[in-house]
Amino acid sequence: MNDLQAKHILAPTLLATCIGLLAALAILHFAPISEMIISHSQYVPSKEITELDPYEQLVIARMVKEKSLISVDSLWSMQVSFYQTMISVLIALNAAIVGGAFVIIRSSSKAEVVKESKAHFDEYCKAGEFTKIIEKRAKKEIVKINATYGDILDSLSDHEARINAHKDAILEVSNRLAEMDETENCSGGDGKLSE
Known part of the structure; x- marks a missing residue:
């Protein structure tokens, strides 16, 4: 494979990878799930709400309603859904990169096959x-x-x-x-x- 073909394969791959990374970073930065995980993770209660006195229960209920406090189960489900989303995005990026690479390699290899066939045919005719x-x-x-x-x-x-x-x-x-x-x-x- 010569340098020109290597550049044709490398450039789209790098471009697709950069676009994928930018999309993943944008999802991490702008998604409300990541914001909740980052800003509210220190307020996860370790005891059941029923063990607290009524005033504390009211304060905690209000904090939960305002989403300034989340339970461990909610945090865990948010993390699982966040990671599932990230894995789906990465699989989609991988598929896009592989598809682009396949198309580029196929077109460049087809041109190479035609070139080699012409060279061998000319050789064969001259023999x-x-x-x-x-x-x-x-x-x-x-x-x-x-x-x-x-x-x-x-x-x-x-x-x-x-x-x-x-x-x-x-x-x-x-x-x-x-x-x-x-x-x-x-x-x-x-x-x-x-x-």
Whole structure:
């Protein structure tokens, strides 16, 4: 693989990776799940709410309602859903990178195959083997044609010989007629033909 093809493969891969990382960072920065995990993780209660006195229960209930306090189960479910989202995003990025790489490699390898095929074909033609193969096939086709149309070609040559014989006979008759006309003109032209 030459340097130009390597650049064609490397550039889209790096571009797709950078775009994927930027998207992942944007999700981490702007998603409310990450904000809740980062800013409220220190307020997770370690005791059940029923063990507290009524005033503390009211304060904690108000904090939960305002989302300034979350339970461990809620935190755990948010973390699980966050990581599931991140894994899905990374799998999608991986699929996009692999798909792009496949298309690029396929197109570059196809061009390389065409180039190599032309080089080998030119080499093969120059070696003389190609000419020998063409001559063998041409001879086989000629044999097939002779086998199929040989009788027709022979009869055509017979007809040609007959036509030539008839032409010769016509020329001979016309020459005799011409001689007879000359002798008739020379003998006085009494209107009778003599042999």
